[in-house]
Amino acid sequence: MNTDKGTLKIGKTWIEHAEGQARLCSHIRINGREEVIWYGVNSEQEKYLIRDRSDPFVMLLLPTAMRGSLTMTSEDPMSERLHYQLQDLLMPALCSKGDRYHYVNIFTPLTNEPVSSEGAVVTGFSGGVDSLYTIFTHGKDSLLPVTHLTVFNSGVYEGRNYRRNFQRFSENCRRFADELGLKTIFVDSNVYEALPEDYISVVSYRLLSFALAIQPLASVYLLSSGYQAELFHISSERAAYNDLLTVSCAGTESLRIYLPGAETTRIGKLEAISSWDPSFRWLSSCIWTDSGKKNCGHCKKCMWDLAALYAMGRLENYSPVFDIEDYKKHLPQRIGFVLSNTVDLHCRESAAYLKQSGAYIPPLAYKCAELFRDAVDKGEKKNER
Ligand SMILES: [Zn+2]
Known part of the structure; x- marks a missing residue:
């Protein structure tokens, strides 16, 4: 049941240039409060930012809207498949347990036009067991070899220096990618400041929102699973428990999302990577x-x-x-x-x-x-x- 207590408006998106970056921006109005939220990549990679589509912003703001019972509107069109999956599948499931989340409507123009993509297979790099396992199991001889490693400034780096920490982790990722002969794309953002949240409760929606922002590059995004599949359950406190459902609801006409690592345990991942030299x-x-x-x-x-x-x-x-x-x-x-x-x-x-x-x-x-x-x-x- 929709218990509308206000609105969350996503304005028309635009590209801005600052600090050597191209930034995909939108005015976000949450019950009268206004913020510009942006996703930034190196200027040379500007063509990889999605244009004239609200997909990343809707995914990013979904928990905020559900928590506050805020009807969402967007001026730019949203991918039709993503709208169906969020509105009819993910949201009712997330709202079925506990009282943290409430079902809300997403009013937006829709499009089923696929985004023209370079067909990259992208995954995040942290050096952690989950991330290394995904990269190891998606090597050159696999059916879905990773082509690009990424770091998203999605709110995980905390404090005043969160952008400097993001740069440090990006540099670390670049060195690892060079060793493996992989390409990189780093997506900076101001979401840590503009949209403070309990990160553990929103981590997956955040990461997937960043993946949706680079659809002109990625046709596959691999979200490394933190838990094995048998632990799946609906949780509003720890978003990763929902991942099996969330990834199946976050794709579009042009982006597929998978959850490697759900098929095993942390020990299983360690066993797998423990004979892999880069680890x-x-x-x-x-x-x-x-x-x-x-x-x-x-x-x-x-x-x-x-x-x-x-x-x-x-x-x-x-x-x-x-x-x-x-x-x-x-x-x-x-x-x-x-x-x-x-x-x-x-x-x-x-x-x-x-x-x-x-x-x-x-x-x-x-x-x-x-x-x-x-x-x-x-x-x-x-x-x-
Ligand atoms: Zn330690």
Whole structure:
């Protein structure tokens, strides 16, 4: 049921030039508040920005409209297939659970004219397990070889320096792409400032919105899955749980979207890439470490992956990106942490894999696991008081 509480208007799009970039812009009016939101690429790649079509903006603003019960309107036409999929399939599903999202109408001219595309196969590069797995499984000999790597400034880089961080990650991506002989396209934006959101709850809609902005380049976009397919469920808090549905609803007459990685687990992805030479130099598991630097080795993501690589007997291969000597020196503590944590899905996976593998687990690791569990229990009790 539509419970309209206002409007979200997407104005006619135009191209602007600034800071060496070509920017696809639109005036967005949300209940009277007005923002110009833009997607920017290097000027030489201007031809890859979509023209006279609202697809990226509709996808970007869908969660905002659904949360605020805002009827969406667009002056530019929208791809007919995308409109049907969002209006009739994705939105009713997202609104079927919880009360965060509400069904809203999208009033817009429609077009079924395909966008003329260069036919590129594009995927994001972060150096993370999910991203490396997608690139590894879509190599030159695959049925769908990746041609372009991308970094989207979609809101994941936080703080005052978010555009500088985007540039740093783009530069890192360029070096990786050069090594693999792939092309790049980097899409900058002001969405972090113009449309602040809880990123985890909107990440997939954001990334897909950026992919829709470069339809004249991409005929396929590969969204790397963070979860295996069996974990699919409707969630308004963590958008990635919806991905199997979202990707099937985000394509157009000219852009196909797939979700590689949903067919396996994080351990399955690590097993696959652990014999792939580029991963030895580029795996970036870490929550804390900056792009291009060694992983810290002791945040939870580092410890999940290191425990699994230890169990596979592949630790030494990753000495360019982890301090393996330090890991081995603190093996009981590092493994103890993984054994102690039964809350994180990926941690449970790593612990189970480690036990099944038959790899040596120092007795002290079990003692450390007990200490970690006690510390967490005490912390929780303290918080309850
Ligand atoms: Zn780390």
